[in-house]
Amino acid sequence: MTTISAWWFLLVGGLVTYGWRAAGVALSGRIDPNSALMRWVACVAYALLAGLIARLIVAPQGALGETALWMRLSSAGVALIVYFIFRRSIVLGVTAGALWLIAVTTLVGA
Amino acid sequence: METRSPHDPQAAATWTHDFGSPSGAGRAGAWAAVGAPALVLGASYVGFGAFVHQSGLTFFQAVASTTTGWALPGQIALIEIFAAGGSLLAAAIAVGLANARLMPMVVTLLPILREGETAPNPRLVHYLSAHFIALTGWAISMQRCPDMTPGQRLPYFLGFTLVIWCATLFCTALGFFLVGVLPPTVTLGLVILNPLYFMLLFTIDIVRRDRRWALLIGVVLGPLLHMITPEWGLLITGLGGGTLAFLITQYDRRRQLGRGK
Numbered sequence: 030m031t032t033i034s035a036w037w038f039l040l041v042g043g044l045v046t047y048g049w050r051a052a053g054v055a056l057s058g059r060i061d062p063n064s065a066l067m068r069w070v071a072c073v074a075y076a077l078l079a080g081l082i083a084r085l086i087v088a089p090q091g092a093l094g095e096t097a098l099w100m101r102l103s104s105a106g107v108a109l110i111v112y113f114i115f116r117r118s119i120v121l122g123v124t125a126g127a128l129w130l131i132a133v134t135t136l137v138g139a
Numbered sequence: 140m141e142t143r144s145p146h147d148p149q150a151a152a153t154w155t156h157d158f159g160s161p162s163g164a165g166r167a168g169a170w171a172a173v174g175a176p177a178l179v180l181g182a183s184y185v186g187f188g189a190f191v192h193q194s195g196l197t198f199f200q201a202v203a204s205t206t207t208g209w210a211l212p213g214q215i216a217l218i219e220i221f222a223a224g225g226s227l228l229a230a231a232i233a234v235g236l237a238n239a240r241l242m243p244m245v246v247t248l249l250p251i252l253r254e255g256e257t258a259p260n261p262r263l264v265h266y267l268s269a270h271f272i273a274l275t276g277w278a279i280s281m282q283r284c285p286d287m288t289p290g291q292r293l294p295y296f297l298g299f300t301l302v303i304w305c306a307t308l309f310c311t312a313l314g315f316f317l318v319g320v321l322p323p324t325v326t327l328g329l330v331i332l333n334p335l336y337f338m339l340l341f342t343i344d345i346v347r348r349d350r351r352w353a354l355l356i357g358v359v360l361g362p363l364l365h366m367i368t369p370e371w372g373l374l375i376t377g378l379g380g381g382t383l384a385f386l387i388t389q390y391d392r393r394r395q396l397g398r399g400k
Contacts, residue, residue, distance in 0.1 A: 034221075034227070035196050035197075035200050035221055036200065036203075037227055038217055038220075038221045038227060038230050039200055039203050039204055039207065039208065039217070040207075041227060041230065041231045041234075042204070042207075042208045042213065042214070042217040042230065042231070042234045043203075043204075043207030043208045045213075045231055045234045045235045045238065046207075046208045046209070046210055046213055046234060046238045046241070047207070047269075047270060048235075049235070049238050049239055049241040049242040049245075050241050050242070050245055050269040050270060050272060051266055051269060052242050052245075053241060053242040053243070053244065053245025053246045053249065053269060053272070054245055054249060054261045054265050054266050054269045055261070056242070056246055057245060057246045057249040057250055057261065058246075058249075058250055060246060062243040062244075062246045062247045065389070067243045068349065068385065068388070069381070069382065069385045070239045070240065070242070070243065071240055071243070071349070071350070071353075072349075072350075072352075072353040072381040072382070072384045072385040072388065073236055073239065073353075073377045073378055073381030073382065073385075074236060074237060074238075074239050074240045074377070074381070075341075075344070075350050075353035075354055075357065075381065075384070076353040076354070076356055076357035076360070076376055076377050076380035076381035076384055077216075077233065077236045077237055077357065077373060077374075077376055077377025077380075077381065078212050078216075078237055078337065078341070078357065079341060079353065079354045079355075079356075079357025079358045079361065079376075080357040080358070080360055080361025080362075080364070080372075080373055080376035080377065080380065081212070081215065081216055081219065081233075081237070081361060081373060082334050082337045082338055082341070082358075082361075083357070083358045083359075083361040083362050084219070084361045084362055084365050084372075084373070085215070085219065085333075085334040086331075086334050086338070087361075087362040087365075088362060088365055088366075089330075089334075090193075090194060090219065090222040090223055091190075091193035091194055091195070091222060091330070092193050092323065092326065092327060092330070093193065093327055093330050093331060096327060101331070104331060104335070105334075105335065105338060108335045108338065108339060109338075109339070109342065112339050112342065117343070119179075119336065119339045119340065120179070122335070122339050123182075123332060123335045123336050123339060126331065126335040127328040127329070127331055127332055127335065128328065130327055130328050130331050131324050131325055131327065131328040134324040134327055135322075135324045
């Protein structure tokens with residue numbers, strides 16, 4: 030049951046994603062990518078993604094959801110601090126945040 | 140590698156990159172992808188593979204997601220909504236909204252890749268190539284291809300994106316496999332890679348006036364609406380929060396213009 034419905038999700042997800050790309054090919058040269066409509070589309074995508082990322086940290090599913098909230102929030106905090114200290118290095122920030130989460134879950138227990 | 144075409148005086152004047160032949164351009168694109176782009180994206184997909192495993196899906200579903208739905212934010216949204224027990228419709232709309240930005244990306248890049256072509260309408264090769272337009276390959280091609288000899292741009296783009304696509308496929312499989320092998324706490328570190336990565340990526344965009352409000356409103360509304368309606372929370376965040384952000388941004392723009400700036 031679960032397996033079958035996950036495949037349906039993947040199929041629909043793939044079709045929707047490719048649909049946008051094909052629409053882009055068909056419309057190229059005919060629409061202005063900087064028009065108000067396209068700016069609205071960008072705003073909707075960014076708001077949704079920002080909400081998704083916040084939700085993945087505040088209320089994740091699976092094993093991550095079994096960790097304490099402070100662990101996930103402090104991991105995000107460490108990532109941000111290291112990112113800003115080391116001249117906006119995304120690689121170092123992400124690495125530090127992930128290592129922090131591994132350390133606290135190992136020491137305190139998830 | 141950067142010799143100028145002797146036959147075309149215009150090329151010498153405007154296009155500073157010539158790889159000799161389309162296949163040479165393809166190889167140059169492939170080499171440009173090896174290293175930082177493949178590594179950074181690869182790490183994200185190791186995290187994605189681990190995330191898919193943690194969400195209860197199978198190995199082949201993880202690889203199928205990267206094969207067909209290649210664009211990480213939409214992939215994460217899809218898996219997250221599936222794991223949270225959301226409906227197929229909610230997932231389809233969320234993926235649609237998360238990936239809608241692919242359309243204007245294709246619209247801006249394709250004319251650059253097709254420059255010099257005489258046929259007015261896009262052909263099958265363009266529809267197939269469009270599958271490989273995602274953030275990394277798009278940004279690199281937007282930056283580099285305008286300087287290249289027309290006719291070598293599409294091969295360069297394909298060489299570049301095919302390498303990072305294959306790298307992401309391999310890393311999705313690797314991440315999925317590692318969940319069963321690594322200690323559970325290390326797995327948690329892998330699963331949080333992508334939320335942290337996108338958080339930092341968006342932190343850069345906060346300074347951009349046209350994205351700031353969408354990001355800030357999204358961060359607040361996302362978890363808040365999740366508590367009220369887990370199923371539709373993300374969609375309301377995107378449509379409602381995004382529209383609100385758009386209106387604020389439009390108001391901002393008009394005020395700026397009104398000031399005579």
